[in-house]
Structures are given as C-alpha cells and as structure tokens.
Amino acid sequence: xxxxxxPLDRVFHALADPARRTMLERLTRGPASVSELAxxxxxxxxxxxxxxxxxxxxxxxxxxxxxRVRTCQIEAGSLQRAEQxxxxxxxxxxxxLDRLGDYLARQSQDEGEDR
Amino acid sequence: xxxxxxPLDRVFHALADPARRTMLERLTRGPASVSELAxxxxxxxxxxxxxxxxxxxxxxxxxxxxxRVRTCQIEAGSLQRAEQxxxxxxxxxxxxLDRLGDYLARQSQDEGEDR
Numbered sequence: 030x031x032x033x034x035x036p037l038d039r040v041f042h043a044l045a046d047p048a049r050r051t052m053l054e055r056l057t058r059g060p061a062s063v064s065e066l067a068x069x070x071x072x073x074x075x076x077x078x079x080x081x082x083x084x085x086x087x088x089x090x091x092x093x094x095x096x097r098v099r100t101c102q103i104e105a106g107s108l109q110r111a112e113q114x115x116x117x118x119x120x121x122x123x124x125x126l127d128r129l130g131d132y133l134a135r136q137s138q139d140e141g142e143d144r
Numbered sequence: 145x146x147x148x149x150x151p152l153d154r155v156f157h158a159l160a161d162p163a164r165r166t167m168l169e170r171l172t173r174g175p176a177s178v179s180e181l182a183x184x185x186x187x188x189x190x191x192x193x194x195x196x197x198x199x200x201x202x203x204x205x206x207x208x209x210x211x212r213v214r215t216c217q218i219e220a221g222s223l224q225r226a227e228q229x230x231x232x233x234x235x236x237x238x239x240x241l242d243r244l245g246d247y248l249a250r251q252s253q254d255e256g257e258d259r
Contacts, residue, residue, distance in 0.1 A: 038160050045156035050229070057236035103237055112230040114165070119223050121172040 036088060040111045043087035048072065049080050053089060053103065060102040063092075151203060155226045158202035163187065164195050168204060168218065175217040178207075 043049055052066045067077040081101065084090040088107040092099050158164055167181045182192040196216065199205040203222040207214050 037165070038162060041156045041160035044226075044230075045153050045160060047153060050152070053233060054236075057233050057240065059240060105234060105237055108230055108234050108237075111159075112227060112234060115159075115223055115227040115230070118168060118172050119220060119227060121169075122218055122220055122223075125172065125174060 036107065037110065037114060039087040040089060040107050043083050043089055044111065046080065046083075048077075049084055052077075052080060052084060052101075053108075056090060056101060056103040060100050063099050063101065066101060151222065152226065152229060154202040155204060155222050158198050158204055159226065161195065161198075163192075164199055167192075167195060167199060167216075168223075171205060171216060171218040175215050178214050178216065181216060 044053075048070050051069060055061055055066055055069070063074065063077060063081060066081065067074055070077060081090065081092065084101075085092060088104055090101050091104055092101040094100075159168075163185050166184060170176055170181055170184070178189065178192060178196060181196065182189055185192060196205065196207065200207060203219055205216050206219055207216040209215075
C-alpha cells in the first residue's frame with residue numbers, strides 16, 4: 030500500500046459537503062467576501078466561517094483579510110490533484126475494459142477459425 | 145443555491161479515506177474478493193467490510209456473493225460523476241482566468257495606444 034499524502038483526504042472531505050461545493054462554485058466566478066459566499070446559503074455566518082475553515086484546511090481556498098473584509102479565492106492546484114487522482118483510476122479501469130474487449134474479440138476470432 | 149444530489153456527498157466522502165482509495169485502486173485492476181481487498185491494508189477484515197459498505201453506499205463499488213465468496217467490482221459511473229463535477233469547476237475557473245488575461249492584455253494595448 031502506497032501511503033498517500035493526507036491532503037487528498039482533506040480535499041475529498043471538503044468536497045463532500047453541498048454547502049462547501051456551493052462556496053467553491055461561487056469562487057470559480059472570482060474572489061468573494063465571506064458574506065458574498067454566505068448569501069446563497071441558508072445558514073448563519075459562523076457556520077459559513079466553519080465551512081470556509083475546512084476549505085482552507087484542504088488547500089482548495091485561501092483567504093486574506095484586508096481591512097475589515099476577508100476575501101476568499103480558489104486555489105486551483107488542490108482541485109486539480111483531486112481530479113487527477115480520479116482520472117488516473119478511471120483510465121486504469123477503462124484500459125482494463127479495453128484489454129478485456131480485445132481478449133474476447135481474439136477468442137471469438139479463434140473460435141471462428143477453428144470451425 | 146441549487147440543491148445537489150446527495151450521491152455526490154457520499155462519493156466524495158468515500159474518496160476521503162486512504163484505505164478506501166487503496167481498495168478502489170485495487171478494483172481498477174479487476175474484480176476482487178473482500179480478502180484480496182484487505183490484503184494490502186493493515187486492518188482487520190471487519191474494518192475492511194465497513195469501508196466496503198461506505199464504498200457500496202456511495203455507488204463506487206458493487207459486490208455480489210456467489211457461494212461463500214463476495215466479489216467486488218468498481219462502478220465507473222459514480223467515479224465519472226465526481227470527476228465531472230471537479231472538471232466543470234476547474235474549467236469555469238480557467239475560463240475566468242482567460243477572460244481576465246484578455247482584459248489585461250486589452251488594457252495594456254489601450255495604454256500603449258494612448259501614449
């Protein structure tokens with residue numbers, strides 16, 4: 030078993046919540062303040078701040094406080110790593126199906142020649 | 145806020161654990177019994193069965209008991225849905241960066257013409 034980096038655990042955990050996915054979705058359209066992130070969500074500001082902490086902990090989002098406003102923005106690197114992990118698995122799986130298909134095609138060809 | 149289907153919550157939750165990712169990784173190479181899945185993991189069989197339940201609940205894996213052996217295999221659809229969600233967000237984010245780049249290029253061109 031290859032020990033995988035903990036960050037991937039945290040990224041997938043962060044993505045497992047619909048409120049956090051909504052926040053990320055907002056941030057793909059550009060940086061936003063915490064209250065802008067809270068706006069479409071039916072929850073208190075402290076709850077949004079907690080979700081933001083999970084997103085920051087995962088490396089998916091970073092925020093910066095300028096004056097009294099905290100501005101959040103997406104960090105594409107973590108998103109890309111999660112996508113890459115899934116993509117690699119899917120490709121491995123599809124290759125296996127292709128090999129299986131080739132094998133079955135050869136089998137039925139051999140059977141045809143035997144007849 | 146668009147209510148998203150719960151399955152995506154469960155898929156990302158299932159992916160957030162390294163043991164479950166190792167199990168999935170094994171299954172990309174073909175179907176496996178529960179003890180084959182357990183083999184590279186330093187944990188008890190009941191713990192592996194619990195992880196398997198999470199994977200099945202998420203739709204990433206299905207299993208079938210034939211005689212005394214439970215055989216597990218990957219369900220590519222759920223994996224693809226999770227990948228698609230991330231991919232859509234990443235593309236939205238990259239488009240935004242492209243538009244920003246175009247805007248900045250036009251700005252500096254306009255400034256050049258003003259000089």
